[in-house]
Amino acid sequence: MTFTRRRFLQGAAGVVGGYVVAGAGLRATPLGGMPMTMPQLAAPKVPLVNPVTLARFVDALPIPPVARPLEHRAHAAYPGRLLPFYRMEMRAFSARLHRDLPPTPQWGYGGSSPGPTLEAMRNQPLLVEWVNALPQRHFLPIDHNIHGAERGKPEVRTVAHVHGARAPAASDGYPEDWFAPGHSAVYHYPNGQDAATLWYHDHAMGITRLNIYAGLIGAYLVRDPEEQALGLPAGECDLPLILCDRLIAKDGQLYYPLSDDPAAPWVSECNGNAILCNGKLYPFMQVEPRRYRLRLVNAANARFYDLSLSSGQPFQQIASDQGLLAAPLPRQRVELYPAERADVVVDFAGMDGKTVQLRQQSEAILEFRVRDRGRRDTSAWPASLRAVPRIDPASAVRDRVLTLGEQDDAGGNPMMMMLGGKHWSAPVTESPVQDSVEIWSLVNLTGDVHPVHLHLVRFQVIERRPFDLFAWNASKTLKYTGPAQPPPPHEAGWKDTVRADPGMVTRIIARFEGEPGRYVWHCHLLEHEDNEMMRPYQLLPASQNAKAQEPA
Numbered sequence: 144m145t146f147t148r149r150r151f152l153q154g155a156a157g158v159v160g161g162y163v164v165a166g167a168g169l170r171a172t173p174l175g176g177m178p179m180t181m182p183q184l185a186a187p188k189v190p191l192v193n194p195v196t197l198a199r200f201v202d203a204l205p206i207p208p209v210a211r212p213l214e215h216r217a218h219a220a221y222p223g224r225l226l227p228f229y230r231m232e233m234r235a236f237s238a239r240l241h242r243d244l245p246p247t248p249q250w251g252y253g254g255s256s257p258g259p260t261l262e263a264m265r266n267q268p269l270l271v272e273w274v275n276a277l278p279q280r281h282f283l284p285i286d287h288n289i290h291g292a293e294r295g296k297p298e299v300r301t302v303a304h305v306h307g308a309r310a311p312a313a314s315d316g317y318p319e320d321w322f323a324p325g326h327s328a329v330y331h332y333p334n335g336q337d338a339a340t341l342w343y344h345d346h347a348m349g350i351t352r353l354n355i356y357a358g359l360i361g362a363y364l365v366r367d368p369e370e371q372a373l374g375l376p377a378g379e380c381d382l383p384l385i386l387c388d389r390l391i392a393k394d395g396q397l398y399y400p401l402s403d404d405p406a407a408p409w410v411s412e413c414n415g416n417a418i419l420c421n422g423k424l425y426p427f428m429q430v431e432p433r434r435y436r437l438r439l440v441n442a443a444n445a446r447f448y449d450l451s452l453s454s455g456q457p458f459q460q461i462a463s464d465q466g467l468l469a470a471p472l473p474r475q476r477v478e479l480y481p482a483e484r485a486d487v488v489v490d491f492a493g494m495d496g497k498t499v500q501l502r503q504q505s506e507a508i509l510e511f512r513v514r515d516r517g518r519r520d521t522s523a524w525p526a527s528l529r530a531v532p533r534i535d536p537a538s539a540v541r542d543r544v545l546t547l548g549e550q551d552d553a554g555g556n557p558m559m560m561m562l563g564g565k566h567w568s569a570p571v572t573e574s575p576v577q578d579s580v581e582i583w584s585l586v587n588l589t590g591d592v593h594p595v596h597l598h599l600v601r602f603q604v605i606e607r608r609p610f611d612l613f614a615w616n617a618s619k620t621l622k623y624t625g626p627a628q629p630p631p632p633h634e635a636g637w638k639d640t641v642r643a644d645p646g647m648v649t650r651i652i653a654r655f656e657g658e659p660g661r662y663v664w665h666c667h668l669l670e671h672e673d674n675e676m677m678r679p680y681q682l683l684p685a686s687q688n689a690k691a692q693e694p695a
């Protein structure tokens with residue numbers, strides 16, 4: 144490799160150009176772990192907006208429109224049927240993130256960010272034509288040293304993925320299935336899964352972090368009759384609330400941080416200082432004095448949210464990533480790691496004429512204004528939601544021990560983020576057999592939390608357990624240093640993303656239902672995902688002998 148990247152054994156937190164870079168460039172080296180170097184953040188060359196100076200709650204919260212099918216079409220996978228056909232065009236557009244800011248150039252599905260909400264009923268398939276109508280040039284800093292983003296590839300490449308969908312491989316948005324402006328792909332979604340808040344976003348190899356930061360996100364809601372029969376808030380009282388954070392230059396442009404090496408701009412995490420709620424900064428929402436279902440989606444590149452209500456009332460969490468919990472769960476605070484979802488019900492009854500703010504830590508990011516003498520609830524509040532039968536660990540045919548690592552690469556990349564010690568391009572090592580149950584033990588060797596996501600399947604968290612990193616590094620043996628911790632109640636439902644804490648083995652269990660083919664699993668910190676912290680996996684047909692297919 145010819146490029147060089149300046150190395151620092153230690154970074155410093157501080158204020159650069161008016162924004163806090165705490166955490167960037169700083170990484171604890173786990174005791175006994177491999178020494179790591181981190182690229183440093185360069186000071187932005189453009190002045191950034193300091194969000195503290197922005198007026199609060201002057202813009203209405205945008206509710207993304209529900210997508211409407213253009214027509215009905217036949218599809219080879221569903222003989223004799225006509226399916227709703229949607230067209231989602233990715234386009235450049237400009238929109239104000241706040242009343243007092245100049246319009247911000249962005250990319251969005253249907254020309255908005257978030258894009259229109261796709262709604263599906265369980266077992267009712269639909270077709271989406273994802274159209275790349277973006278410009279030929281990217282407006283965010285591509286790092287050409289990153290695998291898949293080499294010079295010579297088209298700068299602008301997109302491939303849409305519905306996060307949490309049980310979609311066939313050819314419609315799953317495999318990162319290498321990207322296409323350039325002027326091209327499109329028709330994907331089909333069988334929706335053979337329980338009601339859940341899913342979300343769609345770009346997944347192009349090596350530039351996912353930039354495409355999502357540019358605005359390529361939207362909600363995809365699956366509903367089912369059992370959930371509808373529960374009498375949960377519906378219609379205009381049921382809305383997605385998509386959170387992400389950005390850095391914004393004073394001229395309105397999105398600013399994506401750079402390392403201080405112009406030849407290698409990748410940074411290990413992009414944290415904004417201003418939180419967008421459905422694409423607006425500090426919006427307000429007029430509500431009736433009744434219950435609302437908020438489908439919280441963390442669409443940030445790297446930010447962990449810690450949400451609460453200024454009124455001190457708890458959220459009633461009703462669903463996690465893959466749908467309903469067994470029963471409503473009152474929570475004072477809802478923490479969300481990147482890509483995680485929580486559906487919560489907030490009850491504004493009896494608060495006529497008052498305001499309630501949604502807080503991220505101590506900062507109010509959204510204000511609810513409760514209408515005086517408005518409409519009340521007529522519905523009952525369910526005591527239980529849906530049974531969540533535990534998958535029996537004894538039914539697992541396999542327990543895969545998979546490491547999450549960060550290490551210096553002799554080739555010059557300062558920090559390879561790796562899964563199972565392997566690069567993206569190494570041959571497939573995980574090939575579960577269709578409908579079989581597997582346990583994946585995620586061994587986090589780093590000093591960071593990594594939110595790990597598997598495509599295609601829903602899973603359950605079995606436990607987290609501390610282990611001895613020295614013993615691992617010395618002999619690759621797992622020596623536990625404490626008791627296993629069962630998942631907290633909000634993680635006891637169906638999940639598709641799980642936080643793997645440092646120093647812990649996080650064990651999950653899944654039944655690998657779905658169509659055979661090539662899928663991926665990865666860390667959902669987008670900067671990590673783009674820099675090797677993603678691996679393919681192959682779902683083998685049930686009829687085949689797994690052993691014969693697996694590499695030795």
Ligand code: C2O
Pocket residue numbers: 304306344346482596598663665667
């Ligand atoms: Cu949210 Cu691989 O995706």
Ligand code: CU
Pocket residue numbers: 304305306307596597598599
């Ligand atoms: Cu996904």
Ligand code: CU
Pocket residue numbers: 560592593594666667668671672676
């Ligand atoms: Cu990670």
